[in-house]
Amino acid sequence: MDPHLLHEPHHDGSALHLDPETPAPGWPVTVRLRTWVGDPVEAVWLRTTYDAEPVYHRCAEVARDDAEESGGEGSVWWEGELPVHNPVTHYRFLLAGADGRQRWLTAAGVVEHDAPDAFDFRVSSHAPPPEWGREAVVYQVFPDRFARSAAADQRETPAWAVPAAWDDEVVFEGSDPRTPLQLFGGDLDGVVEHLDHVAALGVSVLYTTPVFPGESNHRYNASTFDGVDPLLGGDDAYQRLSEAVHERGLRLLGDLTTNHTGDTHEWFREALADPEGPGRGWYCFRADGSYECWMGHHTLPKLDHTDPGLRAAMTEGPESVVARWLRPPYDVDGWRIDVANMTGRLGATDVAHDVARTVRATAQAQRPDALVIGEHNHDASSDLDGDGWHGTMNYSGFSWPVWSWLRDEESPARAFGRPLPVPRRPGPLVARTMREWTARHGWRATTWSWNILGSHDSARIRTLVGSPEQHRVAAGLQFTLPGVPMLFAGDEIGLEGVNGEDARRTMPWDSPEAWDRTTMETYAALARLRAEHPALVRGGLRWAHVDDDTLVYLREHPAGSVLVCARRAPGGAVGLPAAALALPALDGAPARPVGDPAPLLATEGEPAPLVVRDGWLEVPAGGAGVTVWRL
Template sequence: MTDHLLDQPHHDGSALHVPAGTPALGDVVPVTVRVPRESGVDRVWVRSVRDGEPRLVEARDDGGTAAERCLTADVVVHNPVTPYRFLLDGPGGYRWLDGRGVHDREVPDAGSFRLTTHAPAPSWLGDGLVYQIFPDRFARSAAAADRPVPDWAVPAAWDDEPAGAGPLAGTQYYGGDLDGVVEHLDHLVALGVGTVYLTPVFPGRSNHRYDASTFAAVDPLLGGDEAYARFTAAAHARGLRVMGDITTNHTGEDHEWFRRALADPTSPEHGMYVWAESGPGNPDVATAPDGQGYASWLGFGSLPKLDWTAPETWHRMVTGPDAPIGRYLREPFGLDGWRVDVANMTGRWEDTDRTHAVARELRAAVGRERLDGALIAEHFHDATTDLLAGGWHANMNYTGFTRPAWSWLAEHGSPVAAHGLPVAGARRPGGAMVAAMRDFDAAVPWSVTAAQWNMLGSHDTPRLRTVVGSDALAEVATTLLFTYPGNPVVFAGDEVGATGDNGEHARTTMAWDQGARGGGPRWDASTLERYRRLSALRRGSAALRDGGMRWAVVDDDAVVFLRESPAERVLVVLARAPWSGAVLPGWLLGGDAEPERLYGAVGLAVGPEGIEVSGDGPAVGVFRLA
């Protein structure tokens, strides 16, 4: 049997430990730590950091149970982000408790818990899953057949396999449009979607449209402004929220602003872009036909970089009356927020860094149009510093969720499991996955962790089913997605078992004809039912939506954790292979109640030693304990 971790003190930022709400500067916030009586801890202090100096306050007894003491101490919120951790004293010497766990050594503040005065993401982001749609590949309305194929595009039949590399990856054109999305909104409602996120709808010279030629209008190939308005109205009528997608780091080289910038060095538009000399020290500089050097996204000359030190950039993008950030939040479109592409690079170039200023101003602009508007960053790497600045509400959580989950469930040596790296994937033990997740979760306030966009794949990655290689492991991954803190994000097609080797190859079309017949090679009805069940499970559970996170067992081949709210305790068991099983303490049941199975087939029994978790695997189990 694998040992459990429930004999260790525990704290997280959820309502069981920290009062709900956003503190203001000067507020005194009581924070509570739960200390198992068998842990040997005698006294507890909270160590907070105020103006860079640590302060210690002893915690007071604050109730508890026969199994756990609750101790509470007050933290003064003197700075916009206030770190704190707990000093534990007992036999064997003092230890520290922070977001990464309990340590019998000195630890840096990077893993400390955090209180913040920055308002959290709007609560509606947690109402149902977030569903990502790549417009060219989702659905075609009848009107799509009458639209002329653009000169950059190579027409494809709806059932053609997407190109995974080469010029065709960006030019293969299937003709999906916005009215096609409207025709299938009932599929989203049945899936339990709360928010629809569409990748860009502005015209460009690619099927992905991240190379916008204007922000002033919606691509006519998608149906234009009128179709976008019809789509958002139809989504809102069904109770769905809608997130747009915008590039703040760059435009397309065909953008009207960039064309004017190239044509006239004295124009206001010229000042909106970063101009630089090409050379070995500037690999991301491209050269225009007239010889002008300009910064671009990763050296792709089709994506010239905006200069956020220029007032004109702010005016055109954010503050002007027709600036896209505000315009599409207003009627007739009424977007509920933005996902910001390449947020990590926006405003950064050499010795200039305006990223945090841009993020804060974008949040302010969204707030002026919609008090409950959302702002989500795309950041493939370590976004923790950016998420502390009061700009982005949350991030697309590749590093804190996607990559760790892949590393635990993918086959060793898989060419798709190390996406973005020039090496094969490595299958890691459960402890490595948990350590990575705790590292990234601990680096941001709980209000951010609870709002993160957790994904098992997106339009920029291989498909989940290809990464893990089997339906059984796909179920383990999907159960993790719907039970982990944060907002589950599903890329259209994952719910019916789509496959794909990389981001471009993964941009498959939806096989609606097979769905209408009850299934087929590209529409797995059993996978769809799994997603619907797990989505409904999350919506119906206060603990899964809003509860804290407590790791209970971490084994090479299995992990067990608790999600706990003031009203509910849910136990989640995930196993990638057979393992030794575990016995959890009986006090988790809170009385004589039997565990209630909510999902999955993992064996669970109440015995004289406690709650016995079987070593089934690959398998999952979700149980309500109290």
């Protein structure tokens, strides 16, 4: 039969392997490990650290499939008690073999050397993020480019702006001074008018980039945090948007820049005007009167989060910016934090995690179920552990590996912050990348982080992959791997863009004939599938088969498992041992073997059935696409 990965020892942070998923401090957690019945494991220990001192806890064998009845493909289940002494508890498994062989199982996989703790499994006793954040399908709107209401025609264009007609081409070269100034005039009432389109996609969270005034089309250079930009309709329009979103049972997420303001911000003008005033310490001024700013852009002066006055105004307490917008009449449900990776970091100063902890606590003091997501495009692990951001925009653990698997080598799409194009990589490297980043970020943070195929800061996925079919493969991965799908408005109809600025094209509401309806229907079908199957939201992840062009994986959950096959190119059938797919007897009932698998969805054509024959499950041959089955 075909090579598969189901003989590998397996554990993850889902309910099948960790009970409870969210422990109270001081209480033990039941931890389960699955090994292959043919793997001569004689003993298993949990290695954890108690106040940073390594300690070992023996695991017990609690279930074993009969090797003969299972054709030698069954499982052995081990259980151990993991004490949750520290707020974030790291652990790994030590496997002892009959031949004296010793192996470690970490969250990044099995190793036969003493690997560092960075890839250990971890469990947190901090309060979990709100469940709606994990269940979400997020839709990102860049207000200037989404939709114009009739009221937009009555507004005067500000002096800083370069006005553009809705169908004009976007100026997207960063060296062109018009790039941040080109104003198309989208507004918040325009968003309200198109919420039916958003809801029809199965979206549950509307996330808009900043709505505060700023002398740019992106508004990340805020001139105040005390009101909504009149160009978007002002405070009243934001209230109308909030009411319309919540009436539909959706959530509204704001976008807040904690790293910097604009140089026209009232705080910064006061700091410039009075070098001896209390507001001077709110920014990172140098001895010569100059100031630190974001990536050398003088219009984006950096905030100093070591200053108590700045913290009180921005992040701490009920009157802070973080808190005020979460109360009526706006009722924002949480924040996406812009430049979260740099906030509070400057040279030897690093209070970034303290800022994350403070924002989270302040938001949840206003709304106990508030969500905070930090922008980060590389290793966010130190800001996510325990009580930091609930999750991140998962570029490293999702976007980049998907891009590298599906990239059309002829695509003009530009790499995100790299001097070279994203390379096209084979399946094993893609799976390894995802596994390592899941280990680095931790299971909880991974499952609340956003699976993004692109954003207002990157090329569009359609341009990167070069075809509707490959775009739908990417969407299939986005909705079936652990994490929260986030669509950038226009993804669903096949909008293109070679970089972040070009990706901010206007929504072609008056040209519906140009929409990719098949892809739009695929997104809606994937959202329905995710809502209907707990395994796709709360299930574990076990890799079953990986080759250059094929990824087959299981999302396992006590309520039932889902099998996914993603192909970037046509491939042959893949055989998997059915006994290795059975769920364990967690409640004293018999183990649940694979019964009659049901096809659920295919991104191309009709989903072909799985065939179980002689103890083997056959994933059928097929072309490029993603197919999902219920086991």
